[in-house]
Amino acid sequence: MGASKIIFYIISTFILGTGILAVTATKIFRAAIWLLFSLIGIAALYFWMQLEFIAAVQIIVYVGGIVVLIIFSIFLTQKSGDEMPKPLQQRKLFSLFAVFFAFAFTYLLIHQYGFYSSNPQPFELKISDIGMQMLSTTEHGFILPFEVVSMLLLAAMIGCIVIAMKAKTE
Amino acid sequence: MLSLEGITNFIDEGLNATFNPTIALLCEFAIVGICAITLFATLGLVLVLMERKVAAFMQIRLGPNRVGPMGMFQTAADTLKLVMKEGLTPDGADKFLFNLAPFIVMIAAMLLLAPIAFAKGFQIWDINIGVLYISAISSISVIGILMAGWASNNKYSLLGAMRSGAQIVSYELSAGLSIITIVVLTGSIQLSDIVASQENGWWLFKGHIPVIISFIIFIIAVTAETNRAPFDLAEAESELTAGFHTEYSGMKFALFFLAEYINIFIACAIGATLFLGGWMPFHIGSWHAFNHIMDYIPSSLWFVGKTFFLIFLMMWFRWTFPRLRVDQLLNLEWKYLLPISMFNLLLVTIVAIMGWHF
Amino acid sequence: MFLKEYIKDIYNAVKSLLTGMKLTGYYFTHHKEIITEQYPENRETLNLSERFRGEVVMIHDENNEHACTGCSACELACPNGTIKIINKFEINAEGKKKKAIDTFIYHLELCTMCNLCIVACPTDTIKMAQNFEHSVYDRSLLTKKLNHSGSKIREGVE
The missing domain is CATH 1.20.5 (Single alpha-helices involved in coiled-coils or other helix-helix interfaces)
Structure with a gap:
C-alpha cells in the first residue's frame, strides 16, 4: 500500500467519521460544524485527485456559502445552545432503513458499472x-x-x- | 548575487543528493513549516510594533519607547506576557469548539501563505488555480470567527460573530470581482503567470482607470474582510468589548491577534501581487536600460516593499477614519461597491478585448 | 436625477476621506511637536496646567503661622469624610478661652479632589497643591496631618 492510498483512506475515514458525528450530534450548532468538516474532507479528496479547481469551488460554495448560511440561521434561532430531544424510536428505525437501502442502491450501481482501470498518466487540466x-x-x-x-x-x-x-x- | 531562488535550489539539490526522494521531500516539508512559523512570529512582532508606532505618529505621540531602543522589544515583552497568562475557558462554553476556533483561524491564515510568491522563484506551492485557491481558503476563516462567537456563550461574542459573518460574506463579493478584473486582463489565475504578465509594467499603470478603480475597491473590501477599522464592527471595543474574542485569554487570544495581523499581511501581499507586480521590479514598457537598473534591486525587497506600503495604507485608514455603523457598512457594499465593481468588470472586459491597455 | 446624485455622493465621500487622510499624513510626516509628556525624564521641567489638583495642603507663612480657625466648614463640606479637625481650647493673654485647631487630619486615600473644601474655607487657609506622586507602600502613610507641628493661628484672623 503506497502513501497515496494511505492518504486516501485517512481522508475517507475523516469524511465518514465527521458525517456520522454530524448526524448524531445533540447540539445543532455542533452538527453544522461536523457537516463543515465533512465537506472540507470532500474538498481534500478532490485535492488528492489533483482536481484543484473543483476542490476550490467545493470550498467556496459549500464551506464559504452554504455552511455559513446554515450557521447564520442557527444563530437566529432561539435555542441554538440547547440539547435537542432524542428522536423517536420509529424514526430511528425508518432512518436506518433509508440508510440501508441507499447504501444497497449505491453499492449495486458501483458494482454494475464495471470500472476499467484508468490510464495512469496524470492529466493536465487548464x-x-x-x-x-x-x-x-x-x-x-x-x-x-x-x-x-x-x-x-x-x-x-x-x-x-x-x-x-x-x-x-x- | 545571492538570491533566494539560488538558496532553495541549493538546499533541494543537497537534500536529494544525500537522501532518497521521499525523505528529501519530508525534510523540505519540515523546513517550509519551520520557515512559515518563524515568518508568522516575526510578522506578528513587527506588524504590531509598526501599527503602534504609526498610530502614535499620526496622533502626535511617541508610541512605545521604554522597552529596548525606541521601544523595539515592546511586542516581544507583550508576547511573553500573553504566554504566561492562564488560558481560561468560561463556564457554560462549548469547550471543544471554543478551543478549536483559534486554531481554525490560524490554520486558514497559514494555508493562505502557500501560493504567495515572495521573490523570483521563491514560492511554496505554485498552484494552478492560485487566485481561486486564495478566495476559497479565506472563506474558511469566517467559520473560525463564527465558531468562537458561538462557543463563548456570551451575547457580545455572538453579536460580534454575526456582524463579522455578514461583513465578510458581503465584502467577499466585491473583493472577488476586483480580483477578476486582473484575471480578465492576464488571462490566467495562476499567480506566477500574473506576476510574469507584469514584466513590462504593473497592472495598476498598464490598466489605467478601470484597474485603479478596482484597486481602490480591492483595498476597501480587503480592509473589511480582515475586520480592521473603519470596518471593525466585529470587535468594536467600545460597543462589544472586543466582540468574538471577548472570552479568550492568554495564548488563545494571542492566536486570534496574530491571525488578524497575518491576514493583513497576506491580503496586502495578494494586493501587491495582483496590482503592483509582486516581486517584479518597476519596469516601464521598452526602456531596457531603465528596466535593467531596476533589476539590480533584489526581487524579495521589491515584494516586501510593496506589501509594507499597502500595510501602511491600511494602517493609515485605521487611524484616520471613524467606525461605520452596521447599516452603513452594508449600504456601502451593496449600494456602492458591488454595482461599481460590476460595472468596472464590464469596462475591463471591453478594455481587454479592444486591447486599450498598455 | 438619480445617477447624478449617486456620482456626487461618491465624489464627496472620496473627497472628505482624502481630506482626513491628508491631515493624518501631515502629522505622520511632520513628527516634531509631541503632545504627550515624557514623564520621569521631564520631572524637573514638568508643565502642569493651572487647574490641576493633586492634594490639599495648608498654607503656612514664614513664621509658621496659618489662618485656620478650626471652624470645620471644610469638614462639613467634604462629601466623603476626608477631613477631620480636632480642636482644642487655648487661653489667650486676656484670660479668655479661645478655640484653635490641634490637628487637621486629611485622608488622601479618600479624597476625590473635588475642591469643595477649598471653596468652603472662609479664611483661604487650605489650597490644592499640584504634587501627584502619592504612591506609597503603606496605606496609613496617606493619612496626613496638615498643620505643621508647633504652628499657630495668625494674629487677627477670626
Whole structure:
C-alpha cells in the first residue's frame, strides 16, 4: 500500500467519521460544524485527485456559502445552545432503513458499472478549457445548462429582493 | 548575487543528493513549516510594533519607547506576557469548539501563505488555480470567527460573530470581482503567470482607470474582510468589548491577534501581487536600460516593499477614519461597491478585448 | 436625477476621506511637536496646567503661622469624610478661652479632589497643591496631618 492510498483512506475515514458525528450530534450548532468538516474532507479528496479547481469551488460554495448560511440561521434561532430531544424510536428505525437501502442502491450501481482501470498518466487540466467548455455550443458543450442555471439564480435574486422590499406605507 | 531562488535550489539539490526522494521531500516539508512559523512570529512582532508606532505618529505621540531602543522589544515583552497568562475557558462554553476556533483561524491564515510568491522563484506551492485557491481558503476563516462567537456563550461574542459573518460574506463579493478584473486582463489565475504578465509594467499603470478603480475597491473590501477599522464592527471595543474574542485569554487570544495581523499581511501581499507586480521590479514598457537598473534591486525587497506600503495604507485608514455603523457598512457594499465593481468588470472586459491597455 | 446624485455622493465621500487622510499624513510626516509628556525624564521641567489638583495642603507663612480657625466648614463640606479637625481650647493673654485647631487630619486615600473644601474655607487657609506622586507602600502613610507641628493661628484672623 503506497502513501497515496494511505492518504486516501485517512481522508475517507475523516469524511465518514465527521458525517456520522454530524448526524448524531445533540447540539445543532455542533452538527453544522461536523457537516463543515465533512465537506472540507470532500474538498481534500478532490485535492488528492489533483482536481484543484473543483476542490476550490467545493470550498467556496459549500464551506464559504452554504455552511455559513446554515450557521447564520442557527444563530437566529432561539435555542441554538440547547440539547435537542432524542428522536423517536420509529424514526430511528425508518432512518436506518433509508440508510440501508441507499447504501444497497449505491453499492449495486458501483458494482454494475464495471470500472476499467484508468490510464495512469496524470492529466493536465487548464482553467481556460473549463471556461471554453462551459460556453461551447458543440455537442458536449455546457452552454444550455449554464444559461439555465444563471436564469434560475437571477430569478432567485429577484425573489429575494421582492421579499426583502418594504411595502410602501401611504 | 545571492538570491533566494539560488538558496532553495541549493538546499533541494543537497537534500536529494544525500537522501532518497521521499525523505528529501519530508525534510523540505519540515523546513517550509519551520520557515512559515518563524515568518508568522516575526510578522506578528513587527506588524504590531509598526501599527503602534504609526498610530502614535499620526496622533502626535511617541508610541512605545521604554522597552529596548525606541521601544523595539515592546511586542516581544507583550508576547511573553500573553504566554504566561492562564488560558481560561468560561463556564457554560462549548469547550471543544471554543478551543478549536483559534486554531481554525490560524490554520486558514497559514494555508493562505502557500501560493504567495515572495521573490523570483521563491514560492511554496505554485498552484494552478492560485487566485481561486486564495478566495476559497479565506472563506474558511469566517467559520473560525463564527465558531468562537458561538462557543463563548456570551451575547457580545455572538453579536460580534454575526456582524463579522455578514461583513465578510458581503465584502467577499466585491473583493472577488476586483480580483477578476486582473484575471480578465492576464488571462490566467495562476499567480506566477500574473506576476510574469507584469514584466513590462504593473497592472495598476498598464490598466489605467478601470484597474485603479478596482484597486481602490480591492483595498476597501480587503480592509473589511480582515475586520480592521473603519470596518471593525466585529470587535468594536467600545460597543462589544472586543466582540468574538471577548472570552479568550492568554495564548488563545494571542492566536486570534496574530491571525488578524497575518491576514493583513497576506491580503496586502495578494494586493501587491495582483496590482503592483509582486516581486517584479518597476519596469516601464521598452526602456531596457531603465528596466535593467531596476533589476539590480533584489526581487524579495521589491515584494516586501510593496506589501509594507499597502500595510501602511491600511494602517493609515485605521487611524484616520471613524467606525461605520452596521447599516452603513452594508449600504456601502451593496449600494456602492458591488454595482461599481460590476460595472468596472464590464469596462475591463471591453478594455481587454479592444486591447486599450498598455 | 438619480445617477447624478449617486456620482456626487461618491465624489464627496472620496473627497472628505482624502481630506482626513491628508491631515493624518501631515502629522505622520511632520513628527516634531509631541503632545504627550515624557514623564520621569521631564520631572524637573514638568508643565502642569493651572487647574490641576493633586492634594490639599495648608498654607503656612514664614513664621509658621496659618489662618485656620478650626471652624470645620471644610469638614462639613467634604462629601466623603476626608477631613477631620480636632480642636482644642487655648487661653489667650486676656484670660479668655479661645478655640484653635490641634490637628487637621486629611485622608488622601479618600479624597476625590473635588475642591469643595477649598471653596468652603472662609479664611483661604487650605489650597490644592499640584504634587501627584502619592504612591506609597503603606496605606496609613496617606493619612496626613496638615498643620505643621508647633504652628499657630495668625494674629487677627477670626
